[in-house]
Amino acid sequence: DAKTTQPNSMESNEEEPVHLPCNHSTISGTDYIHWYRQLPSQGPEYVIHGLTSNVNNRMASLAIAEDRKSSTLILHRATLRDAAVYYCILSRFNAGGTSYGKLTFGQGTILTVHP
Amino acid sequence: GAVVSQHPSWVICKSGTSVKIECRSLDFQATTMFWYRQFPKQSLMLMATSNEGSKATYEQGVEKDKFLINHASLTLSTLTVTSAHPEDSSFYICSAGEYGTEAFFGQGTRLTVV
Helix, strand or coil: CCCCECCCEEEEECCCCEEEEEECCCCCCCCEEEEEEECCCCCCEEEEEECCCCEECCCCEEEECCCCCEEEEEECCCCHHHCEEEEEEEECCCCCCCCCCCCCCCCCEEEEEEC | CCCEEEECCEEEECCCCCEEEEEEECCCCCCEEEEEEECCCCCCEEEEEEECCCCCEECCCCCCCCEEEEEEECCEEEEEECCCCHHHCEEEEEEECCCCCCCEECCCEEEEEC
């Protein structure tokens, strides 16, 4: 699997936007970019994913560089509940679906949100 | 959205005993589930792939005789840590996903071996 590189940690103030970067220079054409986050003492939860175009959902936005070698997760207004470890993961959808859910986690970015 | 539930959330056991952790998909059928382990301040590491009706596939370095996995139904996979030792103390997490959806994770099980 192609590797991703993320900063170890980032800080933000509550209600301010947060931009979490991820580099994936060896991404292949079939790799989707996924973001998951893990709150303390919980299992990870899905945030967003995309292939080439920018994506928006109720939790966040994903901005993907034109060459797809980097991406940025955008939290538009950080809350205290957004304090978590954010993982940027590359994964290929399997047509049969059986391999989906098998993810390779890097170290992620620890996001601290200040009141 | 789909929910994956783990039980128990935490367990303390004596060294040398066995512990079983359950992972259930509550509103979908999962032919495949995954088990991860996470040590403090570290990332998740995939331990094994649980396949309904067949043997699990273990990642390199994971002892299959120590971490027994059973996936007897389309909604339940179990991980049994046999002859547990303090070094097996960790956070165990399962996941599953339907075709075309994201992966859903259980809330995790914190195992402490004393």
